[in-house]
Amino acid sequence: CSNLDGNSTNLDENSTSFSSKLQLEEREEEQQLPTTSNPATPATTTTTVSSGQPPGGAKRKRNLPGTPDPEAEVIALSPRTLMATNRFVCEICNKGFQRDQNLQLHRRGHNLPWKLRQRTSKEIRKRVYICPEPSCVHHDPSRALGDLTGIKKHFCRKHGEKKWKCDKCSKRYAVQSDWKAHSKTCGTREYRCDCGTLFSRRDSFITHRAFCDALAEESARVSAAGKHGGDSNMVVVGPSMSILGGVPPSSPHGNNNLGRVNGGGDSLASIGILNPLEYDVPQAPRPSSSGGGGLLPMVSSATGSLFAHLFSSGGTMPGLHGTHPGNSGATSMGMGISGFSDFTAGANQTERGSATAGLSLSSTATGLSSCSSSVYNNGIGSVPSGSLLFNQQQQQQQQQQQQQQHTATAQMSATALLQKAAQMGATASNSMLRGLGFGSLSNMPSLFAGPNSGNMGGMMPPGLGGGSTRGEDGSDRFTHDFLGVVVFAPTIVANLEGFWPLGNRSIFFER
């Protein structure tokens, strides 16, 4: 702006803040804080002047996008405002400016009165912006974007018309800067996969290549897996992979890329690759559903092979959830919501008969043998031992459980014991143990062999306390107290009153 240059000397007192503003594009507010550069924006947002910086001279932290400061001011701009360019028009020459500041400076050139507004408040009030489109995720204040440029671009990209088109390829863009950025790189750098697909981005090329290998493997295995019968996973993967293979080179615009992949996902789902019914049956052979990933029946950790693999190979951790025999990989399709039937299937294992377990184990064992994925070869060797061990354990466990049930009445559970002790304690007289919520056992003659006069009867270890009811004088009191606790020799008991700082107070809470 030539006017500025000519008048720069006059603006010394304000020059710092203004020049920084002028260098920033697309900031309409007078509080000019240097914003961080949006990667897609070709405009530079770095300032050259030091005093226009944020208060305190501290380096401004980059705002976390999508994580608005709770005290920020939420601004809702209208679509017209967001899409507008050159709102400020000079009345003399009809030249349009994006910012009022720029217009004012221009007006000086016409010798018109001009007013430049400065920062209105000392404090910087953080502003966040929401998208005016109600159906948009960023319409919600909690998902507001922190950057005016960002919200403008978002609005154009998502809800605007794509007016800019690339020359070389067919991509269209709503935001001019996106279009410029793309046309710079379109066709400049290419990655070509073996299958013939072209990519302009390295990362999407690499991702595709991984898929591509799998594609080759899968198609080789389709014929082999066909005999196993009923593994729709195998059959489907072929066509679905080709869908992905046909994905055009990804654009630098992230959303488009996602859209395509999602489309691929949709087709997978619709093909029925994940037919729940297929996978409810643990015996269904799953030769390579997850490339063997989820299939590793590193059954129980009895062998410790699971973790030996983990630490020795340093490679991928075998599917921990696959430790349940028959609980292979993608069995968890369930009815849509249960991505967790692999959890439940695992639980099922504990109650099914050993026959089932054995059957499913054998099926997974065969499944693994056909798996060619080298990653899991380490674990295969240990499968049989692990599975057999688990099998045996299952049998043992069931027998044990039956036995335990028979003896259930004779053996109280730990929680029942605690409750009983608490009950007894509640009825006991003054005692430390009662204070602890348990009380003494002085009132429980029925529990132990035979009656006893305030004794613990059978609970008395030899020589301790049993005779203390007739022991030395003065020890009776303590004996009662500690009957439930432990039994000491009377000589000790006599000394205990002084010892226990808590005395006989029931200072502890009842649970």
Added chain:
Amino acid sequence: MIREDTPSLSLSSSVSASTQSFSSLSNLPPHHSALFSVNGPTQHLWLQELRSEERGLYLIQLLLSCANAVACNNMEYSNVFLEQLTLLASLTGDPMQRVATYFMEGLAARITKSWPGVYRALNSTQLPSIVDMLSARQVFFSVCPYLKFAFLTVNQAILDAMEGEKVVHLIDLEASDPVQWLALLQALSVRPGGPPHLRITGVSERRAVLEQTGQRLSIEAEKLDIPFQFHPVHAQLENLDIELLRVKTGEAVAISSVMRLHPLLAKDSRFSGSAAHEASGGTIDQVLRTLRCLSPKVMVVVEQESSHNGPTLLERFIEALHYYCAMFDSLDSTLPQQCPERVTLEKHLFGQEIKNIVACEGVERVERHEKLEKWRKRMENAGFQMLALSQPTVLQAKRLLHCYACDGYRLREKDGCLTLCWQDTPLYSASAWHA
């Protein structure tokens, strides 16, 4: 095992004095009274003749007395009690015996810690084995429903909150086990509308585990055709720099915390009880507020439902006793008594927890379990609002429990939170929050 010379306890002298009176009082079979006349291994036999119920009750009393002695830092009395305990407790006995073993060990560790040199020397060759711990956790996952319940609840809450979202950013506060996310990947891949672009940021203090988790998840995501990124963050949660999480514009954020919040309470231990400090907010409040700033769509918190963070040892001891008795009971009905996995699980997972609760103090004590009510207050203080767990979550949890043969597991639903109990003792609680 019985000390022949008991300088301070003078057992032997009292034995002879009271034998006669005792035996006439008691109704024990004659051969028992004969035992009382001598010290030595015969006492051992007597104790072993106790019926399991008597033994159990006696164990409880011994434990409490010992805890009291240890709390008073009285080595002599602690020793007496511990001796009795060692006779009765057993690693492979009934649940009460097993629980008693670990509490007994905890108490012994605590009292020994009053002589730090002795304690450290004694434990110098017992390095905690990561393999054992992982193995124990694996057994815990496969045999008990607790972890499955936790994962299931978290995953379903995430699925509910992320319906319709195209990009999901999931932050796992303790990303050491991919199992949970494998299931989520499965569920996302069959979501009507297709799977979202999923980014998982895993926070952990163990780099190797993070890498492996990431690799495992990446492979699974590829197979399921879900656009996926794993971002490992090797950091301490206490000092988490939120920038490391790299939350991007337009992402829907979900945070998962499965038993990962209670260790954060340890850092504030220096100031515990100081009202001023608590008002200003300790580490946990800072971390929660930081997480709140991410505006997560959902944050699921699963924690042990018990009060193991009391100021006094005895308080914690009693609470923990109830809790772990219930836990060990549930194990008892799932696994046979002689099962080595069960011992591994009890020893390396629960035993360590018990030891930590009983023997450690200050920043060392990380197993600071608290009840849901307290967590609720903390979350609300940090600015979160409760999100009720949906009906599908409850149904799935119920379904999970039905798969277990024993019917001791109970599910309690209250105020939108779920609590998994064994019989009547709550063990784990799950709640969901949003910013």
